[in-house]
Amino acid sequence: xxTDLDSIEARPRQYWNxxxxxxxxxxxxxxxxxxxxxxxxxxxxxHRVEPYTMIIPLLLVVTSLLANPAIKRLKAKxxxxxxxxxxxxxxxxxxxxxxxxxxxxxxxxxxxxVTLMKTESLERLAAPATALVLALAFLFAWxxxxxxxxxxxxxxxxxxxxxxxxxxxxxxxxxALLLGTLGIASSLFGLAQLRSYLRSNPVPGSEAA
Amino acid sequence: MNPDLxxxxxxxxxxxxxxRLVLVALLSGIxxxxxxxxxxxxxxxxxxxxxxxxxxxxxxxxxxxxTFRGKLPLTLVRLTKSGRKAYLDYRKRLGNFLANGA
Numbered sequence: 001x002x003t004d005l006d007s008i009e010a011r012p013r014q015y016w017n018x019x020x021x022x023x024x025x026x027x028x029x030x031x032x033x034x035x036x037x038x039x040x041x042x043x044x045x046x047h048r049v050e051p052y053t054m055i056i057p058l059l060l061v062v063t064s065l066l067a068n069p070a071i072k073r074l075k076a077k078x079x080x081x082x083x084x085x086x087x088x089x090x091x092x093x094x095x096x097x098x099x100x101x102x103x104x105x106x107x108x109x110x111x112x113x114v115t116l117m118k119t120e121s122l123e124r125l126a127a128p129a130t131a132l133v134l135a136l137a138f139l140f141a142w143x144x145x146x147x148x149x150x151x152x153x154x155x156x157x158x159x160x161x162x163x164x165x166x167x168x169x170x171x172x173x174x175x176a177l178l179l180g181t182l183g184i185a186s187s188l189f190g191l192a193q194l195r196s197y198l199r200s201n202p203v204p205g206s207e208a209a
Numbered sequence: 210m211n212p213d214l215x216x217x218x219x220x221x222x223x224x225x226x227x228x229r230l231v232l233v234a235l236l237s238g239i240x241x242x243x244x245x246x247x248x249x250x251x252x253x254x255x256x257x258x259x260x261x262x263x264x265x266x267x268x269x270x271x272x273x274x275x276t277f278r279g280k281l282p283l284t285l286v287r288l289t290k291s292g293r294k295a296y297l298d299y300r301k302r303l304g305n306f307l308a309n310g311a
Contacts, residue, residue: 005300008234011250012242084246085283086239204245 010146012086017147019079020193025071027187032063034180041172078194082201124165127174131161134182149189156185220306223268224299228253229261233270233288233296241274241287262286270295 016022040056043049080086135157142150160181164174224233231251236242248258265271270292274285288296 005230005234008231009238012235012239015246080243083249085243085278085285086246087241089238089240 012088013145014147015083015086016088017145017149017193018083019075019197020190020195021074021079022071022190023149023186024190024194025067025074027183027185027190029063029067030179030183030186032183033060034176034178034183036060036063037172037179038176041170041176044172078198081203082198123171124168126171127178128161128165130175131157131164131178135161149193153182153186156182220302221295221299223264223270224295226261228257229265230299232258232261232265232286233292236271236286236288237293237296241285244284244286247286265292268292 036056036059043052043056135154138150138154138157141147142154160178164178167174169177224230228251232247235247235250244255244258247253247262248255251258253261262271262273266273269289272287272289274287276283276285
């Protein structure tokens with residue numbers, strides 16, 4: 001019985017992914033990041049435009065800040081009128097503290113990597129290592145939200161890690177490929193999920209029309 | 210009274226009813242939800258859902274806010290502090306009862 005209660009409690013968390021909107025928006029963000037990363041790499045080869053590469057990190061931050069509001073607006077327009085409104089809880093202080101601790105440990109690890117490793121090794125490992133970290137993040141999201149498709153995202157990341165290590169491309173191109181591929185996969189899944197959701201859930205009161 | 214029966218009878222009757230248990234469990238992990246979401250997730254009819262929410266509101270386990278989204282009426286439901294505490298207490302007692310009975 002308590003297991004059934006656990007699954008009932010989990011349903012609002014699963015509702016976040018029911019419409020495919022988070023996957024669609026994050027996919028678009030990753031595609032933009034991949035494009036900006038490739039653009040930054042291309043610009044850095046030409047000394048005339050190299051100073052403008054400073055704008056790339058700013059654009060990355062701006063696009064990431066726009067993601068959550070975009071998801072909420074799309075849900076307000078498409079999801080809530082069809083299957084109801086939910087206000088999800090903000091993470092507890094303890095969980096936010098844990099996330100901050102993890103981010104701190106990861107940044108220390110990256111700093112150590114940069115300090116101790118040779119530049120060539122770092123360039124070769126950075127993108128595959130990032131892909132593996134993303135795979136872990138997807139697995140955690142699968143566990144937390146019972147979102148089965150996150151397992152496939154994790155497997156895609158592992159595959160990309162192997163490919164990027166073997167391909168031995170430049171750092172910028174590796175990240176551009178990683179983000180672009182993840183972005184396209186996520187967007188396509190999100191679109192398919194959204195299409196299926198909209199077909200299965202007409203706006204109440206519109207069925208008779 | 211038989212000790213097992215006593216444990217069962219100590220469970221909060223307001224929450225122990227299956228429909229209300231589902232509603233409280235759904236609300237336990239979120240800030241608030243509207244009537245439509247609760248109706249779809251619980252599978253209750255509108256009348257049934259209203260009736261159960263009213264009982265929970267009378268017991269001060271939920272707060273019901275009637276507002277508008279644009280021109281459309283919107284009923285928002287959220288678990289109160291006492292409601293959350295009562296649910297956690299209910300889960301603990303039920304867990305103990307099932308563990309002892311196993």
